[in-house]
Amino acid sequence: MEYQEAKEKFISTWGSLGSLWGINKAMAQIQALLFISTKPLSMEDIMEQLKISRGNTSMNLRQLMDWGIVTKELIPGERREYFTTEKDVQELARIIAKERSRREIKPVIKVLKDVSSIKNDKSAETKELIKQTKALHDLTENADKIINKLVNQEQNWMTKTIMKLFK
Amino acid sequence: MEYQEAKEKFISTWGSLGSLWGINKAMAQIQALLFISTKPLSMEDIMEQLKISRGNTSMNLRQLMDWGIVTKELIPGERREYFTTEKDVQELARIIAKERSRREIKPVIKVLKDVSSIKNDKSAETKELIKQTKALHDLTENADKIINKLVNQEQNWMTKTIMKLFK
DNA sequence: ATAAACTTTCACTAATTATTGAAAGTTTAA
DNA sequence: TTAAACTTTCAATAATTAGTGAAAGTTTAT
Numbered sequence: 293m294e295y296q297e298a299k300e301k302f303i304s305t306w307g308s309l310g311s312l313w314g315i316n317k318a319m320a321q322i323q324a325l326l327f328i329s330t331k332p333l334s335m336e337d338i339m340e341q342l343k344i345s346r347g348n349t350s351m352n353l354r355q356l357m358d359w360g361i362v363t364k365e366l367i368p369g370e371r372r373e374y375f376t377t378e379k380d381v382q383e384l385a386r387i388i389a390k391e392r393s394r395r396e397i398k399p400v401i402k403v404l405k406d407v408s409s410i411k412n413d414k415s416a417e418t419k420e421l422i423k424q425t426k427a428l429h430d431l432t433e434n435a436d437k438i439i440n441k442l443v444n445q446e447q448n449w450m451t452k453t454i455m456k457l458f459k
Numbered sequence: 460m461e462y463q464e465a466k467e468k469f470i471s472t473w474g475s476l477g478s479l480w481g482i483n484k485a486m487a488q489i490q491a492l493l494f495i496s497t498k499p500l501s502m503e504d505i506m507e508q509l510k511i512s513r514g515n516t517s518m519n520l521r522q523l524m525d526w527g528i529v530t531k532e533l534i535p536g537e538r539r540e541y542f543t544t545e546k547d548v549q550e551l552a553r554i555i556a557k558e559r560s561r562r563e564i565k566p567v568i569k570v571l572k573d574v575s576s577i578k579n580d581k582s583a584e585t586k587e588l589i590k591q592t593k594a595l596h597d598l599t600e601n602a603d604k605i606i607n608k609l610v611n612q613e614q615n616w617m618t619k620t621i622m623k624l625f626k
Numbered sequence: 627a628t629a630a631a632c633t634t635t636c637a638c639t640a641a642t643t644a645t646t647g648a649a650a651g652t653t654t655a656a
Numbered sequence: 657t658t659a660a661a662c663t664t665t666c667a668a669t670a671a672t673t674a675g676t677g678a679a680a681g682t683t684t685a686t
Contacts, residue, residue: 627686628685628686629684629685629686630683630684630685630686631682631683631684631685632681632682632683632684633680633681633682633683634679634680634681634682635678635679635680635681636676636677636678636679636680637676637677637678638675638676638677639674639675639676639677640673640674640675640676641672641673641674641675642671642672642673642674643670643671643672643673644669644670644671644672645668645669645670645671646666646667646668646669646670647666647667647668647669648665648666648667649664649665649666649667650663650664650665650666651662651663651664651665652661652662652663652664653660653661653662653663654659654660654661654662655658655659655660655661656657656658656659656660
């Protein structure tokens with residue numbers, strides 16, 4: 293496999309994987325492109341390499357910046373804006389985990405808490421609803437706590453700790 | 460909040476959360492409905508409660524069965540088929556984690572491995588591609604190993620072990 | 627101040643994904 | 657064996673989500 297083919301394969305795979313971490317294809321592809329680039333890229337560069345429109349590029353870059361994964365790089369003397377992504381995979385994982393927790397898991401935990409707190413009228417249906425949503429609430433909250441714990445540790449804590457456990 | 464409202468809120472939240480664990484809305488809603496039901500439900504019951512068509516119900520039930528989350532329950536003397544879902548949240552989490560690993564993570568690991576194994580021609584671009592995809596490969600593979608380790612333990616091992624770590 | 631160089635916004639269109647419902651298929655009881 | 661009771665399939669349609677491109681907005685150099 294040659295460089296160009298490998299590059300395209302990586303970008304396209306990473307793009308279709310976007311759904312796994314909750315972002316769209318173009319967003320994931322832009323991130324992938326920046327991730328393997330040796331230097332910051334302009335909007336023009338990104339548009340050209342991924343064959344997507346200016347508007348699409350602009351909106352997805354903004355979203356990536358909202359996530360905190362991509363940052364503007366101002367090159368002295370250059371009018372045009374350049375972009376880079378976080379290059380450290382551990383840090384990237386931390387950011388993604390944290391954002392997903394905030395955007396998706398936390399709101400669900402709230403609903404589960406509300407639902408499992410309804411008045412218990414002793415009917416079998418109500419009892420079951422409370423029991424099951426409570427179990428789900430506890431599981432989800434534990435998972436979220438773990439994520440946030442990981443996320444607030446220094447860089448390699450996760451790897452070190454978990455490797456000890458799972459070696 | 461009354462029973463009916465709580466039930467609807469739970470089903471709709473769980474449904475929109477489907478994307479988080481990689482399934483569609485109707486599929487997640489059917490699972491949610493079965494999860495809080497005190498007894499097995501027929502296709503008719505599900506269609507009526509969720510207001511979805513027969514075809515949709517049939518296809519999504521099949522998918523849930525493929526995942527191993529829902530099973531057919533044959534009630535003696537009844538012609539009609541009834542369905543139940545796994546009621547234990549730990550077991551449910553195990554099944555989901557295992558399936559996602561198999562369907563999504565494993566194939567990505569393979570691509571990352573292939574891409575990071577291209578011939579190193581010493582150009583800066585090739586070196587960067589190899590370095591970054593290798594880092595991603597290692598991270599993803601570790602995460603996947605952890606998941607599978609968890610998944611192959613008995614019921615409460617995960618909770619116990621991790622709670623010790625994160626208390 | 628102004629015009630060139632650039633970025634953002636957003637109404638429209640395209641692509642993708644989910645849903646329907648009717649026809650075909652299957653099973654069971656008599 | 658057949659017909660009623662049920663489930664599955666799948667082409668058509670609807671709903672949702674993503675992408676385009678041109679107009680509006682912003683910044684910078686002169």
